[in-house]
Amino acid sequence: MTTSTEPLDPPAAATDRMSRREILQALSGLMVGMFVAILASTVVANALPRIIADLNGSQTVYTWIVTTELLAMTATVPLWGKMADLYSKKLLIQLSLGLFVIGSLIAGLTPNVEVLLVSRVVQGIGAGGMTALAMIVMAAMIPPRELGRYAGIFGAVFGVGTIAGPLIGGVLVDTSWLGWRWCFLIGVPFSILSIVLLQRTLHLPVIRRRVRIDWLGAALITAGVSTLLVWSSLAGHRFAWASGWTVLMVVGGLALLVAAVWVEARVPEPIIPLQIFRSRTVALTTVASMLVGVALFGGTVFLSQYFQTSLGKSPTVAGLMSLPMILGLLVSSTVAGQLITKYGRWKVYLVAGAAVMTVGMLLLATIDAGTPLPLLFTYMAVLGTGVGMLMQNLVLAAQNDVPAHELGAATSVLTFFRSMGGAVGVSVLGAVLANRVTSLMTERLGPAAGATGGGTTEVPDLAALPEPVLRVVQDAYATATSELFLIGAPIAFLALVAVLFIREKPLHTVSGDERARQEATLPTAH
Template sequence: MTTETGTRSRRDVLQAMSGLMMGMFVSILASTIVSNALPRIIADLHGSQSVYTWVVTTELLAMTATVPLWGKLADLYSRKLLIQLSLGLFVVGSLIAGFSPNVEVLIASRIVQGLGAGGMTALATIVMAAMIPPREMGRYAGIFGAVFGVGTVAGPLIGGLLVDTSWLGWRWCFFIGVPFTLASIFLLQRTLNLPVVRKEVHIDYLGAALIVGGVSTLLVWSTLAGQQFEWVSGWTALLVGAGVVLLALAVWVEGRVKDPIVPLTIFANRTVTLTTLASALVGVAMFGGTVFLSQYFQIGLGKTPTQAGLMSLPMIFGLLVSSTVAGQLITKWGRWKAFLVAGGVIMIGGMLLLATIDANTSVPVVSVHMAVLGIGVGMLMQNLVLAAQNDVPAKDLGATTSTLTFFRSLGGAIGVSALGAVLANRVESLSAEKFGPVPGGQSGEVPDLALLPEPVRAIVRDIYATATAELFLIGAPIALLALLAVLFIKEKPLKTLSGDERLAAESQVAAAH
């Protein structure tokens, strides 16, 4: 047993991480590669602004909802097999999406992709914690954060290039990940060797169903309110009431079952509570703001999908550099809180800068604003997970990691859905001001600038630019709340044993008593 749980060489860890990182990159890419292609996809499939939001939200929601389940399964079955299974689901979802004949099939395929991405997102961090001590985690977490960041923002560039390549088209946004995912499954088979420690685990399906049901109901409400019915209406009362009741029941169930999906006991740990809150808020700010930037580039600034993708590069570099440098410095110095605080401050600055954009903002200015936001998010995201993992017993590593990932993705899903609804409402009201009521009622379809006459095109660009800037103005106070949560986290020295080593030591102590 000592050879399996003993300290691994850096070469062994990097080899094992190669397949892990490739799988992680592809699953993150799936969430973002469609963002630049969406205006074209939605126009081709005749979808509305609400559908635009749902293509992103359904994948995020499925990923979010299943993260805790994958975390539980990791305590029961082979973590290696589960990662390969999640990648297999991802391949199936990608193929369905690529052949979608309409928006309904596309949304269904995004759910399947989300199931796979949820497994990859949860299990990658659990496997890393099992192999690597927190004191060394900064170095690897930097790589992990960089992969996450590059996947998050490189997607739009790749998607834009594919959409603008006439002999490929938007369907290849889904097909392109398939060979890389299959390569990741093969690499994991060759390089990842972990002990299977079977524990008696009861999966709380009722709790999972209540959490998913409650969150989904609130997301449906935030997407449809102001579009299909008024914000203050009977439908709002019904949907919000049902969502709150379902989530209250979920909390009640989670407090009573033997193996809850989200163990409420871990929130007795102050670090876990604060990092969870900060992760959720970072998710709202990051996903909620950045998902709609590519739409701003294409409709607000009149750029092609490829140009829009290239305009995403400053955020990639900001994330890549800050995540990697912060990780290396944390490993060198053993201190992490200063990086979290600095990341929070810089993220707020990025949000406020992006709140100043309009249809006439120059590309270099937008690029600087995006780089600032990327630097802030890069310093925050993965280091929040590190802070929590360092402060819990090894037996709670899986639950803590999946809970943090769950709330970050949940924040992202809520951010995309709620801010998407705000954007759709703002576009509608600004359009009504400029053009008057639409003949035959509001169509809500995302416009194709190429089909509009020049005077109308200029007004439409201004409408979308104004509405997008307002999203970042909403995102700034959310980012401020994340910073406040980080300020109250108490810094503790980083542990020098890996998760598997700590678990073995804890088991010996328990046996001795």
């Protein structure tokens, strides 16, 4: 058992450990950076119609303002994670925040959509570094046995950033003296504050060794993932799911990823060390993380549209209506983290979280345009509670199971698959929603229904619709949204099946840096 050896850790190891006050000071900078990085992906959701109108953009640009940032963030996470195992984590996290500041300034001052799209790529690269490195730095500072209480807070920050983004964006757009440009500029002062806080409070040793980055592997992984994400974002509205473009992009993307696996298996310093998947815990938590990404991103994106279209709420009110999910996630993430630190047991929260998430999906599959708000808010709180117990503790389980020198790779793999699950989930479920709305409108209003906007990815202008048509549009969007959650329920159940097979392992009582020093003195250690 692991616990039999942990009390034998050399007493000297504890002397270098950061105090709880130092940890909290360093975490303040990490949490500020993490929040703005996640916010960047979601804050534009309610601002997009205004942005497109002001910059004279097309419907294609509408999609790509979100997709480019998410794609750049997802595709670069493994590279950031690998560099964290090789170079100064403090320098890398400040570099990622610097890139985010540059991207945000360009986006906020953009004169046209072309510059905006480029700035979103820069933002995404910075955000990818921040989301991957924050958990890696935490694992370096804090033993897994103590990590629960801090990881719970981080999970809450991640969830609040994801769900609160549309609320903040809606308020900024609806405030005349601010406007949509502040959806990008709002992150700049917070990112600079995070850089300053980290410079003053984060003190991690740098283990220097001669290394070579596997740039070919990084290029193949980035190209393969980007191709599949581009396909999932365009299929269903730019071209048919069953089309030549689908075959070309899917086969091409998979071929690039197969080539990446071939390269990664043969280089001395792979971006994603394939041996980490020999760990059943890492393999299963990776699968579960991807499924949670679908639930979290898909659920929040389409609930916001349901509030505005089916219930007729404004962007600001729609954002406020997401609070029950935020509160459920915040409370469950924090409480579960505290209990894990107190008792050292973590699997029960993974299982309970996946089960509650599945129930939340099933409950939301019953909504329609007339669902009472108290009932709707209860269902949302149930979903948020399940995701909160599950999401961050998957990372904790994986970090506890790998050698210290693979902490960065393992953490970035989970972050990568969670982001990819979210990106693919939003794209595919969005296409399902659009197709279902089109068919429902055609059934009730005839072939001319496309004129109402039901067959496009844009939200119809409800104020311009006559009363009978308005009622049909609202019912169609409500029905289609509930069916998305019905699709999401078995996906959530698969996450439950995955975590059931994870073997619980006692949590380490030394930090990642302390374990790295111990492993360095044991040549035979894995």
